[in-house]
Amino acid sequence: MVLLIHHSASPFSRKIRIQMSEKKVLFVLKEEEPWNLSQDVYKLNPAGTLPIFLYDGNFISGNYAISEYLEEFIKEIRLYPEDIKQRAETRRIIEWFDVKFYDEVYKKIVFEKIYKRFSSGSAPDSKTLKVGLNNLNYHLEYVDWLAEKNNYLSGESFSLADVTAAAHLSIIDYLGDIPWDNYKNAKLWYSKIKSRPSFKDILKDTIRGILPSKHYANLDF
Amino acid sequence: MVLLIHHSASPFSRKIRIQMSEKKVLFVLKEEEPWNLSQDVYKLNPAGTLPIFLYDGNFISGNYAISEYLEEFIKEIRLYPEDIKQRAETRRIIEWFDVKFYDEVYKKIVFEKIYKRFSSGSAPDSKTLKVGLNNLNYHLEYVDWLAEKNNYLSGESFSLADVTAAAHLSIIDYLGDIPWDNYKNAKLWYSKIKSRPSFKDILKDTIRGILPSKHYANLDF
Numbered sequence: 336m337v338l339l340i341h342h343s344a345s346p347f348s349r350k351i352r353i354q355m356s357e358k359k360v361l362f363v364l365k366e367e368e369p370w371n372l373s374q375d376v377y378k379l380n381p382a383g384t385l386p387i388f389l390y391d392g393n394f395i396s397g398n399y400a401i402s403e404y405l406e407e408f409i410k411e412i413r414l415y416p417e418d419i420k421q422r423a424e425t426r427r428i429i430e431w432f433d434v435k436f437y438d439e440v441y442k443k444i445v446f447e448k449i450y451k452r453f454s455s456g457s458a459p460d461s462k463t464l465k466v467g468l469n470n471l472n473y474h475l476e477y478v479d480w481l482a483e484k485n486n487y488l489s490g491e492s493f494s495l496a497d498v499t500a501a502a503h504l505s506i507i508d509y510l511g512d513i514p515w516d517n518y519k520n521a522k523l524w525y526s527k528i529k530s531r532p533s534f535k536d537i538l539k540d541t542i543r544g545i546l547p548s549k550h551y552a553n554l555d556f
Numbered sequence: 557m558v559l560l561i562h563h564s565a566s567p568f569s570r571k572i573r574i575q576m577s578e579k580k581v582l583f584v585l586k587e588e589e590p591w592n593l594s595q596d597v598y599k600l601n602p603a604g605t606l607p608i609f610l611y612d613g614n615f616i617s618g619n620y621a622i623s624e625y626l627e628e629f630i631k632e633i634r635l636y637p638e639d640i641k642q643r644a645e646t647r648r649i650i651e652w653f654d655v656k657f658y659d660e661v662y663k664k665i666v667f668e669k670i671y672k673r674f675s676s677g678s679a680p681d682s683k684t685l686k687v688g689l690n691n692l693n694y695h696l697e698y699v700d701w702l703a704e705k706n707n708y709l710s711g712e713s714f715s716l717a718d719v720t721a722a723a724h725l726s727i728i729d730y731l732g733d734i735p736w737d738n739y740k741n742a743k744l745w746y747s748k749i750k751s752r753p754s755f756k757d758i759l760k761d762t763i764r765g766i767l768p769s770k771h772y773a774n775l776d777f
Contacts, residue, residue, distance in 0.1 A: 381698065382648075382656055393641060399620065400647035407640055419628055420614060426621035427603075434655065435603055477602065 337362035340376065340387040342369050343540040344449050346441060347398035347433070348386040349502035354402055354495065356533035358409045370454040398433060402495065414495040425489040428481070428496035432503045436474055441503065443467025448510055449542065468512060475518045478504075482524035493531075501528040505537055511548030515556065522556075530554050558583035561597065561608040563590050564761040565670050567662060568619035568654070569607040570723035575623055575716065577754035579630045591675040619654060623716065635716040646710040649702070649717035653724045657695055662724065664688025669731055670763065689733060696739045699725075703745035714752075722749040726758055732769030736777065743777075751775050 337355065339362050341348035355362050367376055372383055379387050380396035388395045388404070395401050406415055415422045444467040447459035478500065481488045489496035504525065507513055515522040528534060538552040550556035558576065560583050562569035576583050588597050593604055600608050601617035609616045609625075616622050627636055636643045665688040668680035699721065702709045710717035725746065728734055736743040749755060759773040771777035 382652055384656075395641075395644045395648070397644075397648040397651040399651045400644040403624075403647055404640065404644045407643070419625065420616075422628070423616045423618075423621040423625045426624055427616070427618040430618040430620040431603055435605075 336390065338365060338389040339363070340365050340367050340379070340385060340389070342366055342385055344445060344506060344542050345369055345385040346437065346499075346503040346506055347384070349505060349537055349540075350398065350433075350499050351386050351388065351401050351405070353498045353502060353533045353537060354405055354414060356536070357414060357498065357531075358405060358412045360405070360409065368453065370450045402429075406495070414493075414498060416490060416492060416494060421490050425494045425496045428489050429499045431477075432499045436500075436503050439470040440467055440474060440507065443470065444510065444512060445506060449545065452544075471507065471512065472514070472517075475513070475521055478524070479518040479521040482520040488524070497524075497528055498533075501525065501534070502537075505534075509540070509542065509547045509551050510545075511551075526554065526556070529556075557611065559586060559610040560584070561586050561588050561600070561606060561610070563587055563606055565666060565727060565763050566590055566606045567658065567720075567724040567727055568605070570726060570758055570761075571619065571654075571720050572607050572609065572622050572626070574719045574723060574754045574758060575626055575635060577757070578635060578719065578752075579626060579633045581626070581630065589674065591671045623650075627716070635714075635719060637711060637713060637715060642711050646715045646717045649710050650720045652698075653720045657721075657724050660691040661688055661695060661728065664691065665731065665733060666727060670766065673765075692728065692733065693735070693738075696734070696742055699745070700739040700742040703741040709745070718745075718749055719754075722746065722755070723758075726755075730761070730763065730768045730772050731766070732772075747775065747777070750777075 337360055339348070339351060339355070341352065341364055343349070367373060367385060369385055376387065377383055379394050382396065384396065384398070386398070386401065388401045395404055406413065415425055443463050447464050447467070451457050451459060478488065485491055487493050487497050488500055504513065515525070529538065541547065558581055560569070560572060560576070562573065562585055564570070573585075588594060588606060590606055597608065598604055600615050603617065605617065605619070607619070607622065609622045616625055627634065636646055664684050668685050668688070672678050672680060699709065706712055708714050708718050709721055725734065736746070750759065762768065
């Protein structure tokens with residue numbers, strides 16, 4: 336049995352949870368707040384990032400290390416395309432979300448709306464928030480374009496690129512900040528991901544003290 | 557033959573160059589300035605990041621996508637350990653540098669000292685620089701600790717973790733900001749990496765308008 340130390344506002348935690356569900360890995364969750372990590376977390380991961388993956392006396396930290404480990408370890412159900420060039424495209428999009436989206440959107444919207452509230456108790460900075468929301472539109476345009484071109488973000492098949500993108504977007508969607516109606520193809524793509532059994536638990540997620548947007552868990556949104 | 561669009565102040569470009577040299581891939585370089593990317597770069601990579609890897613009519617962008625592609629494609633010379641758990645440790649350290657070090661050190665020192673100069677022409681902000689240099693010490697302590705524990709950063713063998721860490725540190729070292737004498741184990745480790753044939757071209761690198769530190773290319777520093 337795997338224990339995942341996670342938080343529902345951490346996109347990397349969501350990504351690994353969905354990946355494990357897709358790969359039929361059984362796991363239990365233990366919550367840690369990213370803005371208030373315990374010393375136990377730092378002992379397991381000096382980088383102080385979530386999630387941390389524990390099983391059988393071993394532990395792995397780092398979103399990239401965990402997701403690649405899972406792909407290498409459980410080969411029966413793969414979330415990478417067979418073709419090596421297609422895999423590069425999948426990883427390009429994963430990096431897009433884990434680095435670029437995280438930097439340009441997550442750090443500006445989620446840090447302001449959630450982290451600040453629970454760490455310093457201060458209100459979000461409206462300028463930073465505005466930049467984040469602007470950036471979000473640019474990213475949604477890109478998702479919309481990818482989703483129009485192919486069935487899934489990195490090609491014709493569902494992959495870890497879809498898992499990663501949906502993990503990131505779902506947190507912004509929890510906050511009600513995604514103008515889905517302006518991005519029809521992105522919306523259609525997200526509704527496909529939302530209806531996967533691996534996404535069920537994500538839609539039940541709650542972040543302490545913050546209600547999800549009305550449509551957050553609706554498959555028809 | 558591979559064409560790599562790169563810049564010598566880009567740690568991800570340096571990483572892929574060293575990785576290709578280790579794997580005996582022949583390549584030519586084409587320079588693009590990260591603060592002044594051409595439209596051609598955006599056409600190949602809408603994320604606007606370097607390097608971009610081109611061969612045979614194909615192109616791959618994204619540091620993570622390129623490095624994993626090279627590992628998968630050229631299996632004769634591997635920069636990942638054989639053991640799956642060791643590979644996770646290698647990738648954990650890669651992520652440490654590519655994300656954490658890049659954010660906490662590179663963005664504060666190299667952005668201030670190099671990017672600003674060539675984009676806006678303004679002087680570095682001394683406060684930001686100080687934060688970056690402080691963070692650098694924390695990272696060097698960690699490298700020192702890893703290098704004391706093992707021969708190489710992620711275990712007993714040379715791996716992509718060493719390539720990545722050295723790629724990042726070499727740019728800071730070009731600027732003369734690394735207090736090597738305070739970190740004996742880190743220094744010993746870096747001197748091992750520096751003497752590898754794959755590092756030769758890195759030590760010949762120049763960044764327009766900025767002289768390398770006196771000891772930059774010295775194997776005995």
